[in-house]
Amino acid sequence: MSRLERDFFARDTLVVARELLGQRLVxxxxxxxxxxxxxxxxxxxxxxxQASHAHPGRTARNATMYGPAGYAYVYLIYGMHHCLNIVTDREGYPAAILLRALEPVEGIAEMQTRRGHRPLTQLTSGPARLCQALAIDRHLDGADMCAPEAQLFVERGLPVPDECVATSPRIGVRGDERALTVPWRFYVRGNSYVSR
DNA sequence: GGATCGATCGGCT
DNA sequence: GCCGATCGATCCG
Incomplete structure (x- = not known):
């Protein structure tokens, strides 16, 4: 199983987002x-x-987004949930990809334990759900997902053909007209683990 | 120091 | 469909 290297993530964010579909988060x-x-x-x-945490400019919370590609940006939301992003593009430019849903593959029983034995379709179908299932929290903010010793990384998976990729506006965001309408959500059409 | 609020989820009506 | 949970970052004073 080959891991995705930093040069995969250090590219245009929309290209990386599209190509992340079908890869395996481990x-x-x-x-x-x-x-x-x-x-x-x-x-x-x-x-x-305007929907990005980097919109107000560089702060302590969003600092990871300004760093090099291939690092995990993890934040706490609503006082109780965590969300995982992977930093993209060049160092100094704040860009990242929020992971919103996974199709579970390995360790399903352990994920169910962490998720209160919910049904398979609710294990990892949502940004905070997948963090809970995979034991991802703020201590992984700033972790290098391309380091040999990484405990969180992405492996090459199965290519998803263009006809199976759909886009839409992003979920749950605030901001101006552009932030609300730009089609920067990418998902596998018909996959039952996509959120909502 | 204090008020505000969020890239969500799950339970309830 | 609606609402409460829960807390740290951020902003204002």
Missing amino acids: RLIGGTRLSGYIVEVEAYIGEDD
């Missing part, structure tokens, strides 16, 4: 593997993007 917990195919993502690009 989390190592004490040697055991929890993983799933990425089936839904959203892109957040630049300070001009």
